[in-house]
Amino acid sequence: MLKTHKALKRRSSHCMIKGTRMLIDTSHRFLKRISDIYRVKKGAGDVLPLTVGIPRMFYYYIYPGLWETFFRELGMKPVVSGMSTAKTVEKASEISETEHCLPNKLFDAHLAELAGRVDMIFVPRVLATIKDHLSCPKFGPLPDAARADIARVTEVLSIDIDETSQPLSSSLMLLGKKLNMPKARTVSAVKTAISAMQEARRKMDRPVRKKGRPYFLLAGHHYTIHDNFIAGPVLNKLQSMDVDVELISFSENTPEKSYILWSTSNAIYHKLNTISADEYDGVIQLSVFNCGCDSMMMDTYRQLVREKNIPYMFLMIDEHSAQAGIDTRVEAFIDSLGWRK
Numbered sequence: 236m237l238k239t240h241k242a243l244k245r246r247s248s249h250c251m252i253k254g255t256r257m258l259i260d261t262s263h264r265f266l267k268r269i270s271d272i273y274r275v276k277k278g279a280g281d282v283l284p285l286t287v288g289i290p291r292m293f294y295y296y297i298y299p300g301l302w303e304t305f306f307r308e309l310g311m312k313p314v315v316s317g318m319s320t321a322k323t324v325e326k327a328s329e330i331s332e333t334e335h336c337l338p339n340k341l342f343d344a345h346l347a348e349l350a351g352r353v354d355m356i357f358v359p360r361v362l363a364t365i366k367d368h369l370s371c372p373k374f375g376p377l378p379d380a381a382r383a384d385i386a387r388v389t390e391v392l393s394i395d396i397d398e399t400s401q402p403l404s405s406s407l408m409l410l411g412k413k414l415n416m417p418k419a420r421t422v423s424a425v426k427t428a429i430s431a432m433q434e435a436r437r438k439m440d441r442p443v444r445k446k447g448r449p450y451f452l453l454a455g456h457h458y459t460i461h462d463n464f465i466a467g468p469v470l471n472k473l474q475s476m477d478v479d480v481e482l483i484s485f486s487e488n489t490p491e492k493s494y495i496l497w498s499t500s501n502a503i504y505h506k507l508n509t510i511s512a513d514e515y516d517g518v519i520q521l522s523v524f525n526c527g528c529d530s531m532m533m534d535t536y537r538q539l540v541r542e543k544n545i546p547y548m549f550l551m552i553d554e555h556s557a558q559a560g561i562d563t564r565v566e567a568f569i570d571s572l573g574w575r576k
């Protein structure tokens with residue numbers, strides 16, 4: 236048995252509830268001991284690094300490449316859950332709250348995929364990703380909900396991300412401190428991780444536009460437009476119809492301030508405010524079932540785009556969405572554009 240895993244097993248073996256291994260250490264006590272585990276690990280070449288699970292949802296897409304790079308730079312092994320598929324949705328409908336929005340349900344399924352497989356799961360409390368803005372209130376309780384329910388068999392590692400009170404780099408420094416990492420190593424990990432995120436964002440943003448083909452904007456949240464289950468069927472269909480698509484970019488960290496305090500909603504509002512019919516042949520607003528922010532903003536988005544005389548389609552994805560249904564709606568929308576010419 237590897238020493239790292241021995242240590243983890245030892246600390247949890249005395250608490251068995253209905254056959255489930257429960258960790259009874261508080262996060263604080265556990266994290267205090269991580270440095271000892273590292274020291275053992277460092278001296279023994281045959282010991283595996285600690286594994287940290289990252290659910291492929293929410294903050295995985297909001298900060299692309301950041302978490303994997305940061306943990307790797309600290310000598311840990313990041314394990315990202317798989318892409319969302321119909322199976323993920325199936326799992327989500329078994330274990331998640333029925334009232335949750337679709338991404339929250341998917342998040343729970345990604346969490347369940349990692350629970351028990353890794354030494355710890357990273358679930359930050361994302362309060363504000365942009366200074367003086369707010370994130371969706373659903374992000375606030377994520378670490379507590381993970382600890383109390385789906386991820387209770389695994390240690391949940393968390394930090395607060397609140398860019399109104401401190402920049403992301405400072406939150407990462409605190410995370411390094413929580414893991415008892417030497418300051419110099421954390422400073423270097425922060426630098427490398429932020430560069431990796433900027434590079435990943437550049438890659439995600441790169442729009443592909445071929446001359447003479449219709450060009451569309453796909454607007455939605457980071458984790459909806461990049462999720463395989465939510466956006467995949469729409470992108471597949473557009474591609475099969477030779478329509479080029481630009482996924483809305485969130486690289487600009489400080490979109491112009493407006494009366495909208497939700498960061499993503501304000502970024503979408505700002506983008507829709509600045510586009511023109513010369514650049515885009517259409518806008519598809521990709522929404523998800525039970526999204527409170529979208530339901531508040533939907534009419535504003537629609538009005539903005541229509542004032543610019545750009546064709547607009549609001550597409551809502553739920554657990555039961557299938558490629559055939561998406562195909563019909565997207566096809567009808569693209570065909571209707573022919574009538575405009």
Ligand code: SF4
Nearest residue numbers: 336371373526527528
């Ligand atoms: S913004 Fe909407 S989709 Fe995103 S977590 Fe909040 S309610 Fe869910």
